[in-house]
Amino acid sequence: MITPCLPSVKLGPDLWFKLELCQPTGSYKDRFIVREMERIVATGARMVVATSSGNTGASLAAYSARAGIRCVVVVSPDAPEGKIAQMRAHGATVVRVPNFTADPAVTKRVMDALRDFSAERGVPLVVSAFRYCPIGMEGVSNIADELLPLSPKHVFVPIGGGGLFAAVARGFARIGTPVLVHAVQPAGCGTVVDAWVAGSREAAAAKSGTTISGLSVPVDIDATLALGLLRENGGQGIAVTDEEIFAAQRRLLREEGVFCEPAGAAATAGWRRAVADGRVDPKERAVCLVTGHGGKDPASIATAAELIPSPLVEAGDMEGWLRNA
Numbered sequence: 280m281i282t283p284c285l286p287s288v289k290l291g292p293d294l295w296f297k298l299e300l301c302q303p304t305g306s307y308k309d310r311f312i313v314r315e316m317e318r319i320v321a322t323g324a325r326m327v328v329a330t331s332s333g334n335t336g337a338s339l340a341a342y343s344a345r346a347g348i349r350c351v352v353v354v355s356p357d358a359p360e361g362k363i364a365q366m367r368a369h370g371a372t373v374v375r376v377p378n379f380t381a382d383p384a385v386t387k388r389v390m391d392a393l394r395d396f397s398a399e400r401g402v403p404l405v406v407s408a409f410r411y412c413p414i415g416m417e418g419v420s421n422i423a424d425e426l427l428p429l430s431p432k433h434v435f436v437p438i439g440g441g442g443l444f445a446a447v448a449r450g451f452a453r454i455g456t457p458v459l460v461h462a463v464q465p466a467g468c469g470t471v472v473d474a475w476v477a478g479s480r481e482a483a484a485a486k487s488g489t490t491i492s493g494l495s496v497p498v499d500i501d502a503t504l505a506l507g508l509l510r511e512n513g514g515q516g517i518a519v520t521d522e523e524i525f526a527a528q529r530r531l532l533r534e535e536g537v538f539c540e541p542a543g544a545a546a547t548a549g550w551r552r553a554v555a556d557g558r559v560d561p562k563e564r565a566v567c568l569v570t571g572h573g574g575k576d577p578a579s580i581a582t583a584a585e586l587i588p589s590p591l592v593e594a595g596d597m598e599g600w601l602r603n604a
Contacts, residue, residue, distance in 0.1 A: 280309065281425055284566065289534035293564045294550065295429060296531075297422065300539055304341045304365070305572030306334035307419065307443065311407050315415025316342045319403050324348060328393055329405035332380055332439065332493045333362030334571055339405055340371035353389060355380040359492050359540070359576040383484040383497045390498070408442045408500040416446050423450025423458075426566055431458055433565035435517075435553075437545035438464040438471050439494040441482070441505030443570070448508040459514045461559075462505065463549025465489035466518040470502040475509055475516030482506050490521050492576060493542035515558060517549040524548045529583050531569070538573035538580075546570075 282301045287294035299307035312335070319327060326349040329339050336352035343350035350371040354363065355378075366373050378385040390406075397404035409416045419442070426434060434451075436444045448460045464472040467488030474482045482502030487495040496502070509516060521541075528544035531537040546567035553559040573580050592600045 284426070284429060285535070285537070287535060290530060290547070291550070291554075291561050291565065293562060295431070295564070295566045296535065296537055296547070297426065297566050297568045298537070299422075299568060299570045300537075300543060300572040304334075304338045305575055306338065307422070307568070307570050308334040308338040308407060310418045310421060311335070311412070311415045311442075312338040312342050312405075314418030315405060315412050316346060318414050319348070319405075320346050322403070324401075324403050326351070327403045327405050328397065329353070330379075330390065330393065331358075331366075331407075332495065333358045333575060334493060335405070335407045336371065336373070337362050337365040337369070337575075340366040340369035343371065344369045353379065353393065355495075357381070357492070359578065361575050361577045362492070365575075380495045381487045381497065383486060386498050406500065408440050409445055409504060410500055416442055419443060419446035420450035420453065422447050422568070423454060426458075427454065427456060429564065429566060431566045432563045433550075433559060434458055434460045435463055435546035435549045435565065435567045436460060437494060437542060437549070437568065437570060438462045438502075438505060439542070440496040441471055441501035441503075443568075444471075444505040445501050445508055447568075448505075448512050448514075451512070452508075460509070460512050461514040461517055461549060461553065462509050463517045463519060463545050465491050465494050465524065465545070466520050468495050468497060469518055470496065470499060471506050471509065472516035472518045474502075474506050476518075480506075491524055491541050491545065493540075493571065494545060515553065517553055517558075519545065519548040519552050523552060525579070525582075527551060528579065529586070532573070532580075532583055537569055539569050540571040540573055540576040541579050543569045543571040543573075
């Protein structure tokens with residue numbers, strides 16, 4: 280599904296938002312799952328297993344329900360309840376594994392077990408990464424095609440496992456249009472950006488310290504692939520704190536009217552950091568990918584809402600309150 284691009288009214292003079300939150304299940308992962316499910320259905324599979332921080336699982340659960348395929352998703356117990364509920368509402372079995380997506384050793388052990396099960400039983404393993412599902416991930420590269428009419432100089436992309444960045448960078452390389460694609464990653468899980476800063480050729484596993492759902496991926500899934508593409512593209516690696524991401528989410532909610540989850544605001548946090556550091560001219564056209572809907576993480580929305588007073592006014596006092604509002 281082609282998603283809209285929205286111009287900023289407050290944050291930047293030529294800043295745009297690519298609203299991937301408008302996909303059917305509320306995130307860009309629908310681009311991946313639609314393409315991957317076409318392949319899976321053609322094999323006659325009756326069951327799929329997946330790992331997810333939330334959005335892949337929610338999308339897979341929805342499309343599995345349509346295809347009549349059993350869906351099992353392995354997640355971290357810290358995954359937002361909105362995403363877990365979405366998966367379960369579509370009929371998926373959600374398995375929670377302590378320290379998964381936070382501890383590299385635990386994450387590797389789970390991934391190894393799922394790979395072995397997939398190979399032994401012939402059950403498709405769905406992970407939103409080129410390493411596991413290259414055909415499905417090619418569907419994500421269409422984001423680049425949809426951005427061409429805007430002629431951006433900069434595109435800011437959040438990084439978790441690295442697949443989204445790799446898809447967008449590959450998309451622009453395929454088209455042959457010179458666009459700087461920047462990688463934005465939480466400082467607490469800097470598998471790609473830390474390696475970029477250090478001049479390393481490979482991303483390294485790191486114990487995750489970020490609370491941003493979807494961007495906590497402590498092992499190298501597509502991180503080294505993304506790192507190489509970042510260097511080829513000439514974009515920059517930008518580390519942002521969790522608080523910078525939450526602050527960007529609040530500004531998108533209150534100043535731009537964009538209802539996104541925290542991970543969906545990470546690219547905007549990266550643009551703000553790049554501008555503040557003098558690494559990007561705010562007058563140059565830039566696009567930030569808004570990757571997920573606010574309903575994915577109700578707790579973060581509730582936290583933002585609590586900062587805005589909600590007075591209780593008796594009917595008889597309404598006129599006076601309005602005069603003084």
